[in-house]
Amino acid sequence: MTAQLTQNELVERLVTAGIRPDDDSIDVWASYLDQKLAFPYCPRCRYWIYMPRSLCPKCWSTELDLRELSGRGTVYTFTIDRNVSELQVMGLIELADQPGLRMVAPIVDCAVDDVAIGMDVSLAWLDFRGVPVPAFAPAQAGDAK
Ligand SMILES: [Zn+2]
Numbered sequence: 001m002t003a004q005l006t007q008n009e010l011v012e013r014l015v016t017a018g019i020r021p022d023d024d025s026i027d028v029w030a031s032y033l034d035q036k037l038a039f040p041y042c043p044r045c046r047y048w049i050y051m052p053r054s055l056c057p058k059c060w061s062t063e064l065d066l067r068e069l070s071g072r073g074t075v076y077t078f079t080i081d082r083n084v085s086e087l088q089v090m091g092l093i094e095l096a097d098q099p100g101l102r103m104v105a106p107i108v109d110c111a112v113d114d115v116a117i118g119m120d121v122s123l124a125w126l127d128f129r130g131v132p133v134p135a136f137a138p139a140q141a142g143d144a145k
Pocket residue numbers: 042043044045046047056057058059060061
């Protein structure tokens with residue numbers, strides 16, 4: 001999908017949704033539009049970088065790839081947002097691809113009382129004003145480990 005979007009069209013679509021991408025995050029947002037979870041990756045260190053930036057924090061290399069993640073993880077911790085009409089659980093998800101690689105994302109398809117630290121989750125997508133954004137749902141028994 002994004003293959004047909006120019007950089008300007010991509011930025012316009014995000015800004016319309018109220019999202020302000022910067023030079024470091026624009027490629028990550030482009031991957032979201034394809035419903036792919038991909039972060040900058042340093043091939044030299046074999047290290048995923050999040051939040052997105054253009055420099056490896058370990059070796060200062062700027063030769064980074066954008067690499068897709070497995071979409072699997074566990075709930076590191078979470079909080080319940082009571083300021084919205086429908087209770088929403090925001091999770092800090094530790095991604096399975098690298099110890100300590102964590103991202104904030106909503107936890108969906110799960111009753112608020114059933115969310116637990118350490119719970120296995122897998123990638124789901126929410127629509128935010130027409131832009132797919134990552135969320136996580138309880139992993140199903142059939143999900144690849
Ligand atoms: Zn590096």
